[in-house]
Amino acid sequence: MMDGRKFTFIFGFSILPLLCFSASFVPQDNYLIDCGAASNTSFGGRNFTADAFYKDLLSTKRDVLATTSSKSIASSADSPLYQTARIFNEQSKYKFSINQKGRHWIRLYFYPFQYQNIDMSTANFSVTAQNNVLLSDFAVQKNPVMKEYSVNVTSDNLVITFTPSKNSIAFVNAIEVVSLPDELIADDASSLNPPGSFTGLVTLAFETVWRINMGGPSISPANDTLRRTWVPDQNFLVTPNLATNVTNMAAVTYADGGPTENIAPRSVYGTATEMNSSSDPRSNFNVTWQFDVDPGFQYLVRLHFCDIVSKSLNELYFNVYVNSYMADKDMDLSVSSNNVLGAPFYKDFVTGPTDGKKIRVSVGPSSLNRDYPNAILNGLEIMKMSNSKGSLSVATAVIGTGSSSKNKVAIIVGVVVGTLCAMVLAGFFFVFCRRKRLRRQGLSKTWVPISINDGISHTMGSKYSNGTTLSAASNLGYRIPFVAVQEATNNFDESWVIGIGGFGKVYKGELNDGTKVAVKRGNPRSQQGLAEFRTEIEMLSQFRHRHLVSLIGYCDEKNEMILIYEYMENGTLKSHLYGSGLPSLSWKERMEICIGSARGLHYLHTGYAKAVIHRDVKSANILLDENLMAKVADFGLSKTGPEIDQTHVSTAVKGSFGYLDPEYFRRQQLTEKSDVYSFGVVLFEVLCARPVIDPSLPREMVNLAEWAMKWQKKGQLEQIIDPTLAGKIRPDSLRKFGETAEKCLADFGVDRPSMGDVLWNLEYALQLQEAVVQGDPEENSTNMIGELSPQINNFNHDASVSVAQFEASTTDDLSGVSMSTVFSQLVKSEGR
Structure with a gap:
């Protein structure tokens, strides 16, 4: 077992056969020393020589030759090496003559x-x-x-020195000094932080912390040309x-010019x-491994690749991340391996000094x-x-402990801090003057969130905003510091990614006060950008409704565009319908x-002075x-919807394929009825539990809306419902649900119901499912849509829900009124 401080080899005989290596390497220097042994030791095809036979090898004033027959190491393939040790009471040295300079x-x-x-x-x-x-305080x-x-x-010589700490001893059981091929460590690599190129690797010393064989078993030294051990990756998968x-x-296929x-x-x-x-062509997640390391050091991370899964070239593209950094985007294994399928290659990355x-x-x-x-x-x-300092030891990682060193460090820090402060002040002065000049010109080169509701203030009870007023001056009071977002997401830990969309990745997070959040981080390369970022903040800061996801805050520091929402424990509606293996919904x-x-969409359409058209209604956004x-x-x-004297908003077509209103697509004229069409597609998606576009199906079934409408018009919708619902839906409820979806998908927006009408009919379908209504003349109606809204005015004054209460709910939060209670007044004779 290996970790950041221990790299323990438990050499077991691998199940892999001994391979015949085409790239066998013969080291010029090959010292294999069994320390403290009285005779040579042979195992695993290698001979370790007792250090007693090297007269000029060891320089020590006083040492002890120790032996043991401990059963605790009997299972180790290296157990003969651990049976003896040489113990030092004073500083002692092994001196090896080097025949070929270079890496060892x-x-x-x-x-x-x-x-x-002892x-x-x-x-x-x-x-x-x-x-x-190499080691200190070890x-x-x-x-x-x-x-x-x-x-x-x-x-010409390599000296290894063992120095006991005060009143202690040092010891070693065995030593290897073996020369390596020059190709093993190149001089340069890709730097992750800061991004760019890192050179000078040849001069550095390295400690192997982890060596992992992904997807395979342990590999013993006998099956590696350089006598390395590789361990399986299962225990490191997050x-x-x-x-x-x-x-x-x-x-x-080891190709010429490659590894x-x-x-x-x-x-x-x-x-x-x-x-x-x-099994799922829509899978969207990362495979992540986690490894323990010592903080305060840079690390060379070498990733080995070989396309053993593709049938032909240019099939496989993927992204690679190291910590929170994109190490390689859209990696094409074919290009990297010189267009030889199955040719190995590797990539080296250098991290910044690790804090964690x-x-x-x-x-x-x-x-x-x-x-x-x-x-x-x-x-x-x-x-x-x-x-x-040439150190690989954590104990010696801190530089300078004497007073003179402290003074030098203090001077350097003072100069650096003073220079930085001067630069920051100059920067502030420059930005202030520039913004002042731009304001005089009526321009703005940087986005500042606008005041909403024509200056009406809102408050935000975020831990970071402290309930500040939402205005242009306070940047809406929703702003959360970047450092807080980093902390909430474990520095944008890739294993915390819960979704990826057009705007960027979505991370699960937790604020310091324990609030669980979903953090959407804008991708600079995304086609969605500042306009969507601003729209999202403007919209969600205006509306508060139990059926609209709440905005917790945003961050626009460091050229970032980050949105923080309330966390939704059960994810998307889409994931519960198909593709994720989650239990089926009733x-x-x-x-x-x-x-x-x-309810949420109805509130968007009616709850503000102007209707707000969502424009991207789909199951993944519920x-x-x-x-x-x-x-x-x-x-x-x-x-924002059309003015009172207008019928539509002319705008470029945007939305998601399969949900897009065909009238909006043809005429580029947007109305609330475009959301109604998309919602009708969602209704059929909910009923049938399949993607809205599935190219793998026969041609007539590819488009869900067209396919479902065909069966709906036949009156045989039950033929295509989710098999898990078979026999569990009352016919009247299914009929009403199908009629509602059919009306939503009318070719022309004017023929579609409002979201309020859709809401009422869905409530009616639920009532029909839960209980058979006695004597209801409308129970078998095929045209309830369009008849419900006028009946609102027929409520008598003794009804449990008044007209005034309903009207208030339609312009505020409908969730405050039980729709089942309201609808009960319609289906009972005394409520008419």
């Missing part, structure tokens, strides 16, 4: 055991090599541990059920972990994938990089979701809370 492995084996009156588990010491600190409490380093040796393994050894098996063996490139998305103790690596779908999304990773190596649950959505209550979301495409 240094592998140090440690296993503390009790020898006579307990090696209490040892504390440091180890240096070349000009690098202690091994139990279990065999192997530390692996890669050092660039520039002299969400294992999102990933699946694939093996295809025969597909691996050899010295970079990684065939058994790494021949296995992979990929997205578990084969985790590194996350993710692969996820690219927007370039037209069919089934997929992403793969074959192997991974994470190597700690030596810092500016007919009553579906009806209540449709009714809630209709969200469900923990109680499956529906809320309409995503107002980035919304438009």
